[in-house]
Amino acid sequence: MTIQFDRPVIIRPPSEWRSYFLPLTSGCSNNTCTFCNYYGARLQMRELDDVKKEIDALASYTRTGICLPCVPQVVYAIGRSWDGKRVFLQDGDALVYPVPRLREALSYLNESFPALERIGSYATPQDILRRSHDQLTALKKLKLSIFYMGMESGDDKVLQKVGKGVNSQELVEAGKKAREAGITLSVTVILGLGGIEGSEEHALKTAKILTDIDPDYAGALTLTLVPGTPLYKQWKQGEFHPISPMRSLEELKAIIENASFTHCFFSSMHASNYFSVRGTLPRDKERMLTEIEEVLAARDPSLLRPEFLRGL
Ligand code: SF4
Helix, strand or coil, rough: CCCCCCCCCCCCCCHHCCEEEEEEEEECCCCCCCCCCCCCCCCEEEHHHHHHHHHHHHHHHHHCCCCCCCCCCHHHHHCCCCCCCCCEEECHHHHCHHHHHHHHHHHHHHHCCCCCCEEEEEHHHHHHHHHHHHHHHHHHHHCCEEEEEEEEEEHHHHHHHHHCCCCCHHHHHHHHHHHHCEEEEEEEEECCCCCCCHHHHHHHHHHHHHHCCCCEEEEEECCCCCCCCCHHHHCCCCCCCCCCHHHHHHHHHHHHHHHCCEEEEEEEECCCCCCCCCCCCCCCCCHHHHHHHHHHHCCHHHHCCCCHHHHC
């Protein structure tokens, strides 16, 4: 019996806005993170034939402009503005897709779209650690060349509390392994994830493992408590104490101040943040810190993104 694959909604890194979104899975294999709206989500693997049919439909559409009624209209909706250069594999961790099938899907994509420049995917640290160096380099050759890995925190206590399923050492190993395979690494950390009590340690230990991983890109997000998640419940029950917006800037400052990078594009442009800063580290460190310090010195809430404009 074939199980109907439920196409996931598009959740993507900001830099993938021009990509074609090709689902290989739905949900996330590590659905235990207590702050995440994937918490408890069922993981579904899409049939490879189904993936290939979508690639065929997209290839035919880009050649002829013809839309077939039997193809989900979302294929054409995305395909219409697609420039043929980038593909983002959905969903929460498409790297969990079994390697032989993943290789076949990537080969098929490359054959169908020879001008493809880059394929990207979310990857959990567990997914990366499960793959051998040779498997990762083989995937890289097939243009799977950027991983987006949520590291959230460098503090083992926080990682354990939020159910990340790995410790800081494993995060570092996973990050280094991706980079050693020549895969560009973009990581995210979450300001406020340690709550008030764990704030300082969370920021300093996060800076430490960012230094150890030395990623190509790092993005700071700010914790948003999502109704229905365990962390939201803990907050409502008085067991988790969120930090203030100004404190999130102090965490951001501590991370930028204490992390050392070779060459990293660091940004807090994500809509969840109260203040946006971006630049290449170490080059722009002083300028970025000054921008944050000015807001912290003014203590003026009107300089922060209003709550109603924050997004996930
Ligand atoms: S691994 Fe990532 S996508 Fe999966 S539940 Fe955790 S935070 Fe969410």
